[in-house]
Amino acid sequence: MAGGRVAGVVRRLVMGVVAVVAAGALCVPSAVAADSPGYWYVDDTGVRDAWAQGITGEGVKVAVVDDEMISNYPGYAGADVSFKAAIKHGDSCSTSKEYNGDIVTGRRTIKADNAGRKAGDGGIYTTHGTNMMAFIVGNGQGYDGNPGVLGSAPKASVTSYAKGFATTGLLDGVIVPCMDSDDAPISGPDSIRAAAEGGARIISLSIDQNITGLGVPSILYAVRHGVIMVTGRGNDPVKGTKDLVGKPGAMNEFPGQVVTNMVDRDGNIDKSTDVMDGNVTTLSPGVDVLRYNKAEDKAPQIMGGGTSVATAVLSGYLALVMSRWPEATGNQILQSLIRNTKGNDSGEAKLDPEHKRGFGEVDLGKLLEVDPTQYPDINPILQWQVETSEKHEETKGMYTSHADWEDYSYGETDPFDGDNGERTIRVPKEAELVGQELDRQVKAWKRVEQCRADGGSDCMRYSATNTADEADKSTPLPDTGGGKAVSSGLPSWFWWAVGGGAGALVLAVGGVVLAVVLARRKRNRGRHGGPGNSGPGAPPMPPAPPMPPMTGRPGVNAPTAPRRLPQGPAVPSPYGDAPGSGPNPYSPANYSRETASQKPQLFAPPVLSKHVPR
Incomplete structure (x- = not known):
């Protein structure tokens, strides 16, 4: 693979941007006046009662993946905060020349272990990420004696993972990519992996990014280790999916994540987002909150916070819950989250049949009262999504074996999205790892239950979360092309290193439409494809792994044997090679590099890109 070709592709990828959502040490929480209108998400929800009981998020590590943050923002005084960046090659990254103009003034640099920005630098006093972190640990103090953003988990340990550079103007702008020494942008999946490896138990994701298949293992690593990922x-x-099935090609709808929508003080969904969206799991405060509106602001205002604020607020609440129940796994806390929502006293998860409110609005009081260790160490959102995908003809087979798909290939479901049923869900080959992970979690919990039935002690050592490190070493990834399956337990840099450095990371930046990629077979005719996909002449498809049905959900049957998802036509390689020839993207030399189409496009409309002004 010629280096010049790679560099050219990378430079084109740089032109993509990451869309952000709306628009983030409490020294003495009680010093901030109660009943302040913009602090209702603290005053009305039991947060101050938790503080009075010493429940402050202490001992819980939280990560916030967003744009660079103002490290000396006054609201962080006394907080345990740090600022990093998951830079793949080298210890720093810089703006690309394409952005050294109107959007970013001058050439700027982010360092891997010092990714913060100083207040006033370039005229910027706050960023989207600064707001988000403050909604978790902010002490309510702002600039020049003004109030600031107030967080709900003042003693949590929060690390920012910068995805790129902030811009001036409204905080619903873009994140400008930061390019490392190999001309590759910081990747969302890499940031998630770095946060999980760094010990984060909660990852707050108020940004969106499409991902290619090679980003799947990094996000799945966090799922496997019981890390709670909250997004919006x-x-x-715009309507979402018709049901809770997840999207394996979207960073903010990846299976197993908590997807939030925003509500006001009375629990009403904001009118801008009051639509069907089957992937919404939880409602969280995000309307009429005190926040900053522009990067140049030194004084906040009460206005709509958007689903990104709902994401950060919920992350803070979950940090309180984790500090209250330190023995519970992340999966068990997720079980409690969806079973103990406002107005649901059954103790069972109940999904809104209209697919607007998910499992309901978060109820912090219940989460602090109900011991989550009674629940299985199985990610209930992951389980629900895999099971539900098998119920629908359009999505059946998304998370089952794609062993006969060629390397680096994709399939597409039949139209399933809620917008007039016209949109499909793109499925990378690596989505099969999602089904494998759920199967692992279910089997691990059965072993825990058997241990307990036999009178054993310390049976939780067999649970999915507590065996994640072992699973890292054995979870297979697609064939490398040389007849050997690589293990997801090895970090991405391993495959880069063994290839002599030839396979540097290039992730498609958020806002770039997932590309059609190498070595895909031509689409077969027919609704679900012909030989090689499904129907007469197709190889036998293994049945989906047995999964116990979720309680409280009517009409759920055992999964049936899935159909094969059709694949798209082969396209020329972005490296200039003919389809099916040239370098294998799954080889050790190329595993850490993702490719995009030769002509990147932006989302239309951008996902998670706007504030909700009030």
């Missing part, structure tokens, strides 16, 4: 739907009236 878009701040717009």
Whole structure:
């Protein structure tokens, strides 16, 4: 693979941007006046009662993946905060020349272990990420004696993972990519992996990014280790999916994540997002909150916060819950989250049949009262999504074996999205790892239950979370092309290193539409494809792994044998090679590099890109 070709592709990828959502040490929480209108998400939800009981998030590590943050923002005084960046090659990254103009003034640099920005630098006093972190640990103090953003988990340990550079103007702008020494942008999946490896138990994701298949193992690493990932739907009236099935090609709808929508003080969904969206799991405060509106602001205002604020607020609440129940796994806390929502006293998860409110609005009081260790160490959102995908003809087979798909290939479901049923869900080959992970979690919990039935002690050592390190070493990834399956337990840099450095990371930046990629077979005719996909002449498809049905959900049957998802036509390689020839993207030399189409495009409309002004 010629280095010049790679560099050219990378430079084109740089032109993509990451869309952000709306628009983030409490020294003495009680010093901030109660009943302040913009602090209702603290005053009305039991947060101050938790503080009075010493429940402050202490001992819980949280990560915030967003744009660079103002490290000396006054609201962080006394907080345990740090600022990093998951830079793949080298210890720093810089703006690309394409952005050294109107959007970013001068050439700027982010360092891997010192990714913070100083207040006033370039005229910027706050960023989207600064707001988000403050909604978790902010002490309520702002600039020049003004109030600031107030967080709900003042003693949590929070690390920022910068995805790129902030810009001036409204905080619903873009994140400008930061390019490392190999001309590759910081990747969202890499940031998630770095946060999970760094010990984060909660990852707050108020940004969106499409991912290619090679980003799947990094996000799945966090799922496997019981890390709770909280994200938000878009701040717009665009309908989502018809049911809770997840999207394996989207960073903010990846299976197993908590997807939030925003509600006001009375629990009403904001009118801008009050639409069907099957992937919404939880409602969280995000309307009429005190926040900053522009990067140049030194005084906040009460206005709509958007689903990104709902994401950060919920992350803070979950940090309180983790500090209250330190023995519970992340999966068990997720079980409690969806079973103990406001108005649901059954103790069972109940999904809104209209697919607007998910499992309901977060109820912090219940989460602090109900011991989550009674629940299985199985990610319930992951389980629900895999099971539900098998119920629908359009999505059946998304998370089952794609062993006969060629390397670096994709399939597409039949139209399933809620927008007039016209949109499909793109499925990378690596989505099969999602089904494998759920199967692992279910089997691990059965072993825990058997241990307990036999009168054993310390049976939780067999649970999915507590065996994640062992699973890292054995979870297979697609064939490398040389007849050997690589292990997801090895870090991405391993495959780069063994290839002599030839396979540097290039992730498609958020806002770039997932590309059609190398070595894909031509689409077969027919609704679900012909030989090689499904129907007469197709190889036998293994049945989906047995999964116990979720309680409280009517009409759920055992999964049936899935159909094969059709694949798209082969396209020329972005490296200039003919389809099916040239370098194998799954080889050790190329495993850490993702490719995009030769002509990147932006989302239309951008997902998670706007504030909700009030």
